[in-house]
Amino acid sequence: MIAATVAAAAEPLVEIRFEGAMPFSRAKAIELAAVPVGTPLDDKTADAAAARIRDACRRRHYPQARVEWRREPLRSGRQNLLLRIDRGRQGRLKEVRFSGRRAIGAAELERTLRVSPRPGLWSRWLGRGAVMDADLARDRNALAASYHQRGHAAAEVGEPVLEWVRALNGFRLTWPILNEGPVYRVGYIRLDAVDLPSEAALRRIIGVNAGERFERRRVQEAVQRFEAYYHGRGHAFASVVAQEEWNDSQARIDLLFKATPGTRPVLRRILISGNTNTADRIILREIPLKPGQRFDADAVQEALARLSSLPMFSRVAVNCRGAADLPAFDLAVEVVERRTGRVEVGVVYGESEGAAFQLNVIEKSLSLAPPFRGEALQANLGLTLGSEAIRGDAGFSNPRLFDSRWSLDIQGSYEDSETISDYFDQRTYGVNLLVSHPLGRHHMLSTGYAVAGYEVYNLEEAAAPLLQPSLVTNQELFVTSWILAWSMDYTDRVIRPTRGVRLRGSVSLGSQALGGDTDVVQTEAGASLFLSPFFRHVLSLRGGVKSVDPYGDTDEVALPLRDYLGGSRDLRGFEYHSVSPLDEAGRPMGGQSAWWATAEYRVPLIRWLDLAVYYDVGDVSLESYAYSGEGPVSNWGIGVLIQAEEFPVRFDVATPIKTLEGDRQNEKGKPHFSFSAGYRF
Known part of the structure; x- marks a missing residue:
């Protein structure tokens, strides 16, 4: 309880004084009060400061803490704030009881509560189990709803009683069930409405039948469906009210749905x-x-x-x-x-670049005219200087080309990598130009032109005799392609979805007729399914297939275009690009088809930290569109995801379960550590 004892004008604050013992220092109490010196102090400000102090005491397990305040006018025309603290006895909640309960079991009722005993050091460390007024109010409504959903429409729940119990060495919280009442049934259902749909559609809208157990939640849902029906017919301000007519002697509630559609404005x-x-x-x-x-x-x-x-x-x-x-x-x-520009500078470690200096400049609402912001154009510039890779990229995007529904994306990149393979290094550069158009709210179609150049160098001499001649001689490559891509997204959110499905597919037709020196078709498809079986728990099932196929004057797929698995995007228990058919010396030489799948279960530990357990499996084949190679290989692992704003960081440790025979890089049962930053789409 917070009591205001003196009323005064909102004069500036000089000092906050405290009376009574506190579970924290005076400096901490002033910080918690959050009323700086000089702030105009009125009743509302004083009440909020006292509430913050009280809640801080209760989070430290003083559940009966009370704070009273008084404003003390000074001769200078200013005022002090006196906070009188009665923290009460310290202790944890050990038991919850329900008095007057007969119709519903205590265990079932307790499952609806937020304030309940939370044993264990983990709960103590996270500050769970505190008895807060807001949580008690929520629990009181939840208990009443539990009865109402079972037809006890007249059930009443009283104010909880908190008391110290010596035998428990802690507190007991008792919820008085004042009245359970009988189970009510739905009686007559009447309508006072115009412009009604067909009888079958009307039954679906109402969703409640005479004689069924009365549940106010279902009646409220019927009202919402009724209003949505009128909104769909253009009645912007339609309102529907469900009037309840109680017949206590027969334990029956008659319903009258009264609709006021209004105009179609x-x-x-x-x-x-x-x-x-x-x-x-x-x-x-x-x-x-x-x-x-x-x-x-x-x-x-x-x-x-x-x-x-x-x-x-x-x-x-x-x-x-x-x-x-x-x-x-x-x-x-x-x-x-929100702020749309961001500069990121740091030192990172990744499996594809090693230890690296990284610089990223991002603007998500660029304008090409002064003040150069506010037109929703997007641009990015990135540079990574690593011990094993150098990478640069730049991009420009116009999400509404000429204010149409078409979007334009231009991306350019350069990479010089020593981790692409254990027996050769590779330089890559390229430019992609894509235009996209949505197909409804959930589908996107994209097409465009891509130019990519590849140079393989530092090829191990020992590897050359073991490779096919075309893979050795064709070390420089220039590929020009026409791209067609489609995606579908029915998830509940773009970032970190919890429910829904995503599909994607693309085909890239590389042709000498478009200016390159290679004829090749690259196809890729992927799918993701997200389920949430419990609160904030997420089960994700993801997988993909890809293939590369030479045609025309190109007889073999060159090294830079071949398919590999391994790394943080597919098989997390294997070294980067280490899973593919092996040459005679046990080195991966890439394939022409690959598939992978993963099942991951993510559990929230605290607000910014998640724990994931997963299983990955995949295989790479030497033939195009043939997805049975020398595997499959698989791994299981555990990941920790730190939810830093807009830039999450993830650490994984995964162990191969099955490896390819002759694999020199991966060993069954040997843990592999990986690191990744950013969201995976």
Whole structure:
């Protein structure tokens, strides 16, 4: 309880004084109060400061802590804040009881609670098990909902009682179930509405039948479906109310659904706020609904989805302003901008570059005219100087080419790598130009032109006699390709999805007719399935296939174009690019087809730290479109994911279960450590 004993004007604060014992230092208490000297001190500010001190005491397991405050006016016209602290007895919650309970088991009720005994050092270290007022209020609603969902519509739950119990050497929390009441059934269902759908559609909307056990949650869901039906017909401000008529003697509740559809208004204007850097035009082009058009619920949802996907906004709200009896409405769009430019400098270690200095410059809302920001163009520049690789890349993207739904992506890269193989090094450079167009909300089609050059050098002399002649002599390569790609995304979020499915496929046709020196077809496909069986637990199933096939004047696939597995993107228990058919000396020489699959279960430990357990399997074949090689090989592993904002870091340790016969780089049962940064798509 927080009590205000004196009211005064909001004069500046001079000092915070404390009375009573605290479980932390005075300096910490001043920090927790969060009211700097000179702040105008009113009742609301004083109440919030006292609440923060009280909650801090309770998180330190003083569950009965109380803080009272008083504002003390000074002759100077300023004032002090006095916080009187009664921390009470320290102890942990050891038991939860329910009085008056008969219809539902105690164990079942306790599973709905947030405030419950949390034994163990891990819970103590994380500060779990604290008795907080907000959590108790949530638990009281959850207990009532448990009864209501089972038909006990008249059930009442009282205020909890917290008491120290000597025998427990801790606290007991008792929830009084004041009234369980009988199980109510649904009685008559009546409608007071116009413009109704067919009887079959109406039954699906209501979803509740006479004689069934009454559940208020299902009735509320019926109201939401009813309103969505009217919204879909253009009634922007339709409202539906479910009136309950109780018959206690028969334990029956009759329902009356009363609908007020209102008008089908037209859009008068679009009101935009919160965009200090982003041009209005960038926001307006993402809204399919234009002034003069009738309300369209799907168009409003699409506008929200499009705007939320833009990288320059951290939060987007789209609301309709009007009334059910008015012929027009306004669409209010409120955005909160985030920083779109970022410079990253650091020293990293990766399996493909070794220890490296890394520099990345990223801008996600670039403009080509002063002030050079706010037009949603995206650019990036990266440089990696490693002990085993040098890499540079640059990119430019226009997500709405000429304000159309077409997007343009240009990417250029250069890499000089000593880790591409154990017996040769490779330089690679290339430029890709892609244009893309969405096919509905979940599909994307892309096409474009790619140029890539490859140079193989430092080829081991001992390896040359063991390789096919074309693989040795064709050490410089220039490939020009036409690319066609398709993707589908039905996941719940772009970054770290928890539910849904993703599919992708691409074909790259390299041809001498396009300016290169190699005729080759490269195909690739992948799929991801995400499931969430428990709160924030995620099961992901991912896999892919790829193949390369020479044609025309090209007889063999050159070394730089051959397929390999191994590394943080597929087989995490194997060295980078180490899984492929082996030559006579046990060295991987690459294949022409590969497949891989992984199953991973991710568990949250704390807010910013996840633990993952996974199994990877894959194989590489010498033949094109033939996915049975000398394997498959497999591994299992454990990963730790640190959720740094916009740039997560992951550490993995994985152990091969099965390796290829004659493999010199990977050993069954030998742990392999890997590191990766960024999100995997």
